[in-house]
Amino acid sequence: MYWRGVPPLAALGVGLAGVTVPSFWRDESVSAAAARMPWDRLWRLLGSMDAVHGLYYLLLRPLVAVFGVGEVVLRLPSVLAMAATAYGVCRIGERLAALRVGIVAGLAYALLPIVSRYGQEARSYALVSAVAVLATWLLLDLVEGGGWRVCLAYGGSLALLGWLHLYALLLVPSHLATVLWRPSDSGSARGLWPGSGSAPVRRWAVAVAGAVVAVLPLALVAVHEQRQVAWLRTPGVMRLAGFAYRVGGSWVAVVFLGGLGLAGVVVAARSERALLRVALPWAVLPVALSFAISQVHPVYSPRYVLFCVPGFALLLGAVAGVAVPGGRWRWAAPAALVLLAVLVLPAQVALRRPDSRPDNxxxxxxxxxxxxxxxxxxxxxxxxxxxxxxxxxxxxxxxxxxxxxxxxxxxxxxxxxxxxxxxxxxxxxxxxxxxxxxxxxxxxxxxxxxxxxxxxxxxxxxx
Missing domain, CATH: 3.40.1010 (Cobalt-precorrin-4 Transmethylase; domain 1)
Known part of the structure; x- marks a missing residue:
């Protein structure tokens, strides 16, 4: 249906709006330098300070070689990844609930200020979100009876996720929670999806093991480059509140999104439990684990957990699945989207100022x-x-x-x-x-x- 194209088109429009206005900042400067430096210098760079971003730099090189360095050229992959993520959120919402749920979820995702922030940045975080959506789609194939080909594809998506950003592998525990979360309508004593048997658990474990092996060389190099994240500090509760603020762009929007998200959890718990089993661990568990690990070894940064936002968007979309006799609430979800667009508009405008990035x-x-x-x-x-x-x-x-x-x-x-x-x-x-x-x-x-x-x-x- 053509309605499926609305969220990605909306995300593309939001991502392209003012994409050249904000100045590049220092992280984007490194991306530009790495994408155009000679191969020998690039290998020395990756061997000393930036191996975890090496795959992203390699993906940029053909683009830069043909079109040069500029805001549109360097930021376009992130804009396209933002649109792909919105499409993936829409399809997952449709698959787990209904088309209207997917459309609302995809549009909500496209409107969030944190999505625009990193969808207009020449770094890998928007691509990480797109791959996280792909991995989640393949996980659904796996738990719904997919064979070893699906297992291989799922493991490959996790490996790609890790090579784009190691910390994004915190998605794996949320996937495990989804696999093991027992549906209330299932007769399986192992807590799996209805009628799935135990094979998906074995295939999930094999896929994850293969992904870990594939990512291990990068992890070993990254251990010796810890100084690159020496700027990370042990987060307090207020840092989590800061993440919520970045998602919404204002405290008024945060309160509205929080209420909408809780309503989505309630609706999904009553009528869209498959969606709840996927979206809730995805939205919450990686952030919680990142915060907990950071009390011992800091790994938390809002951009490092951007890949959780699609899960939250699915919970927002769940409100469109509420079934009320007579259809009195058929316009509630569109009205909520309009109100969300109004609430986040000041933040969206602020993100497009020339000096909106940490460096001008x-x-x-x-x-x-x-x-x-x-x-x-x-x-x-x-x-x-x-x-x-x-x-x-x-x-x-x-x-x-x-x-x-x-x-x-x-x-x-x-x-x-x-x-x-x-x-x-x-x-x-x-x-x-x-x-x-x-x-x-x-x-x-x-x-x-x-x-x-x-x-x-x-x-x-x-x-």
Whole structure:
């Protein structure tokens, strides 16, 4: 039915709206750099700091090779993944309940601000959500009597999920809960889907074991790159509240979505239990596990659990499955969607401001372009910061980069009349030898210093 195309088209429209307006930020800058750097440099990068994103960078490379680096080019895969996820949510809702449930769930998913945020970002998180939906669809095939081909496909989807982002494998426990959650209308003593026998459990276990083996090499490399997530902190309850805020975009929207989600749970528990067995573990369990694990070893970040949002959208869609004699509530679900669209509109607009991302690299590049002179030098502190800020590279081509200059640093610096230092605000000043040499050299003085987002531009001039 053509109605199935409404959620993905809506998601595509929302994703493309203003996609070029927000500036790239540092994570997207790394994606751009990795997608266009020579193969030998890419392998060194993946071997030292970013192996967990390696598959995503490889997927970007053909696109960048043909169309170059730009907001539309780099962000388009995430926009398309957002639309694919909305379609998958719609189909799962239809399969487990009814078409109207799927349509409402898919549209609700497309409207959520957190979906737009990462659907317009040149990182892997939107693709992870799409693969999570695919894996869940294949899980349904498996528990409903699928054979070993389905088992192989399901295991492959989990392996792909892990290679796109290791922490997304927290979806696996939620799938286990779905498999083992005993339907009240089943006569099976093992708590499986009606009439499914024990074969799906064995095939699920085999598929998961195969996926673990496939992802193990990446996990072993990632163990040695833990410094890349050193910024993660042990989350408190307020961090979970912050995740809810990102989903809704405002506290009013959070309250509305919370009420709608609870109503969906109640409706699904009464009349759409198959949907409840899939959606509730999907929406809740990975977030809870991520939070619990993070009390010992921090792994929690809102973007790392974005793949749970489709499960929540299915619970929102469940309200469309309420059966009331006389059809008095047939317009309740559309009205709820309209109200949701109104409530999230301010957040959607805010997400599309040029400075809505943590870094405004476009503004930084504009400042450099306006103030730099031919022959100026540039110093990135710390050295890898070049990856984090270099996506708008036109102004950087004018500058003489001394970040990796060989020999005594001041001998290289003394050849320049002006040096731009690009760094986080003060964070690395005390511990960076090159910066300290500039600060204590009587021939150099700080002429200007400006903070743009989370980046500081400092101009040293030679007297």
């Amino acid at each position: 690299l476009r503004a930084m590049a504009g400042t450099l372009a306006a103030q730099e002179r031919p022959g100026d030098g540039v110093l990135f502190v710390p050295r890898p910061f070049r990856l984090f800020v270099g996506v708008y590279e036109a102004p950087l081509r004018v500058l003489h980069d001394i970040t990796y200059a060989r020999g005594p640093f001041l001998r290289q610096a003394d050849r320049l009349r002006r040096i731009w230092m690009v760094s986080p605000p003060h964070r690395h000043w005390a511990g960076d030898r090159r910066c300290q040499e500039l600060l204590h050299d009587p021939l150099f003085r700080v002429a200007t210093s400006e903070t743009i987002g989370r980046i500081r531009l400092t101009l040293f001039t030679h007297t």
